[in-house]
Amino acid sequence: MLPLISAKGEYVVGKTVLRMVDIDKRFPGVHALKSANLEVKEGEVHALLGGNGAGKSTLMKILGAIYQPDGGEIFIDGQPAQLASVRDAQGYGISIIHQELMLFPELSIAENMFIGERPEGYGYINRKEMERRAQAVLDDLGIRLQAGTVVSSLSLAQQQLVEIARALSFNARIIVMDEPTSSLSNKEVEMLFEFIRKLKKNGVAIIYISHKLDELFEISDRITVLRDGETVGTVITKETTEDDLIRMMVGRELSSFYSQAQREISPEVVLEVRGLAKEGVFHDINFQLRKGEILGFTGLVGSGRTEVMEAIFGIRSFDRGEILLRGSRAEIKSPTDAIAAGLALVPEDRKAHGLILKNTVGFNMTITVLKEFIGSFRVDRKAERSILDSYKERLRIVTPSYRQIAAKLSGGNQQKVVLAKWLATKPLVLILDEPTRGIDVGAKAEIYTLMHDLTKQGVSIIMVSSELPEVMAMSDRICVMNEGTISATLAKEEFSEEKIVAYSVRRG
């Protein structure tokens, strides 16, 4: 291996392992990549940044030989590379770690690592030998796991390490990580980063795709920004700022990312929760939400935030406590009751709970308000269209038609469709659970603006979020949750990352 760390411990530029030049790719109706360029060096973490639909995943699928490009060239170690099949890509040492892990949960780490190998002899698998080899790989990488462990018993972060170890056991030299931290806790992210740094030292090139800018600043050496299928540019991370990147991504100035307009909050309490408790899940949940207020809810994953919101919305049951809307007790036993009481919930898991992915955009946008245009055996198409048009315009949903299948929209547009179906119910209280997870910066900014507009119209918002900068910028007050209860409610002037982190790990 080349020495890639200087005597001072600094990253030294290695030689170029991968060059993708003027890659062009068309799909029916979409020119996905026009002139995409990417150059990656040995031992570097190279971030790939861009809005949804910018072409990041298409570019990576071309690298993995899942798609064939219509134009352009790929060089590996300076030589033109023929990537005709996934096996070719593997032969060149290219490995893609997908957002959804591709492990077999009921098999052991060792079995997962060698699943693609042909068994020697008469199909007989020497389990001991296999585990020994797998353990050697794990030990070599400093991953403290037993090769015989069943994958389903590992945490997500550990499973990711196994995926990476599997890739390296195929001599991977270029590893693509697609949103690797999207479901990891902060501690797990640290673990992953430490591991990535180790890989760097061994000369592995890592292409890192993420929307989380703070992560990119922490882990990457260089950043290539894509926009509308073209490479906007490549910058050295140390020499750039968040604003620079956002400007490159959206192609325009975002005066301020979080629109900081002053809000007037009326003293009227719209929603009050008293002593809400569910054995073993959450307890002593007390808070008030005022008209036109944004109340942030934060805390570690597993602190019970989502569970509390789902209980308020009638999805989960609770043992004790009461929910008051505009001062009178609301009996909420199902989401139907919650909607009738003026609540709306944009769930955390957009694909599992938010959308009917295989149905159309129009179907999804109106499923909560069918009463407004479907009578007995009669559909008022005009009324339906006017609902669709008004929310499409208001949320700037980009879709070729209302008949487009929801699964085919970008993450940001999918989230807007979920927002549309809930805004259509004209809620008093809008609960947003991780509303900006996995969506691009442009769509994020639009959602923030929308939240401000809604509060101006008197809608009250609960925003559950793990991203501290976001929750601090957007909220008027923040409830910090820890181990199933609210450990602190902070007013705007008390906001600080240190405080929030402190309250989310210890009591009181």
Added chain:
Amino acid sequence: MAGELLKSRSSAFTTFLKKNIAIVSGLVVLCVVLSFASPYFLTKHNIMTLLRQISTNAILTLGMMMCIMIGGIDLSLGSVVALSGTVTAVLITRAGFGIPLAILMGLLSGVVCGLFSGLFVAYIKVPAFVATLAVMNVARGAAYIATNANPVRITVEAFNNLGIGFVAGIPLPVIYTAVLVILVSLFLNKTRMGRYIYAVGGNLEAARYSGINVKAVQITVHVLSGFLAAFAGIVLAARMYSGQPAVASGWELDAVAASVLGGVSLLGGTGSVASAMIGVLIIGVLQNGLNLLNVHSFWQLVVKGIVILIAVTFDMLRSRKAEEN
């Protein structure tokens, strides 16, 4: 500009053809081949016979497709056909019930079967496959018990005419079927419950989070499916002048075949009445044609199986291609 987003209704037919190109062309080819192979195939008499033959499967398929669309299945359809037919026959001939009341009780027997399946699916969360399998056995057993396992002859002409009669040269069962096809089609497309069925089948959890009463949807679908099967059973009893407890065994699987041929996804959430009816026609035409060509019924089964596999293979290839684009 916004107008372009919702395609006009005039293109609905073209969209339908585009989506169902494989099965529609399959049906056309089948008809062309048969009209050459047998001069009798395209006669009015044969077409009416054909339509009457498929009417039962058409009605059963309407119920089956709704069950499949919510991600389930209804295995009790054949048994419910037998139960409702025998209940009606026994009430008319042995209990002296008037025809309308006897028919009502026959329909009720199907509704009760559907209600049972629906309650177990919705509240106990028993998979529809198992719940309807149980009801299938109970209904068949009840039909045997009610009749002592013997066919019950019906000599009341007014009742039998409901099955063998004609209006303007068209057999009555064909007319009933046409009416039910239109009603179910309107139900799925023009009511809230219709859209909820697509929603529950497409993503049950997302439907629940959207405030849809999922249990009510599941129960409604199973009750409708039981009702439709009972209706088919009564018409069949009238056509056969008897309530027969052993009849319609395994017919639910023909309804599954027709649904699948008609592109109703077994994963739930998609399907259209028109496409499913093309599935019914393919199975019916195939059977009719093979009969005309004197193909032995054992070979007919083999051919039917192969056709189902071919059609589904085409469909899978097409949807995979659509996904890649």
